[in-house]
Amino acid sequence: MSKPSFVDSIVGWLREGYPQGVPPQDYVPLLALLRRRLTDDEVEAVVAMLVASGEVPVDSADIGTSITKITDALPSEDDIDRVREHLPAGL
Incomplete structure (x- = not known):
């Protein structure tokens, strides 16, 4: 099922x-x-997309664009912050 x-x-x-x-x-x-919230899997997918593309460090606009590509929905500030927290430190 x-x-x-x-x-x-x-x-x-x-x-x-x-x-x-x-x-x-x-x-x-x-x-x-x-209100929709990114799942943990979606957060990981956004982080992986940003790291793989070499776009790190990123700003909120970059994170928001990646979220939109994965979810087809506009990101919330909370979702952008959750992705930022999961990005590797120092990149």
């Missing part, structure tokens, strides 16, 4: 937590929680 998609995981989580449906006052807080 294949791994559920990101959207399938969210829908399952919502159905489990709100079996009677989401109350209107909870929509905004839920949307804030559901």
Whole structure:
């Protein structure tokens, strides 16, 4: 059986937590929680891409561009910081 998609995981989580449906006052807080975050594997893939390309050291724009290439989504500042923390020191 294949791994559920990101959207399938969210829908399952919502159905489990709100079996009677989401109350209107909870929509905004839920949307804030559901913002996409890079997985650990995606962080590693971005780091590997940057190191392999010889582009290190990099700035936030370089990291953001690499994240977008891998995820087809705009990166958050948190995701950029997570990638930066995993880049080899001194490169």
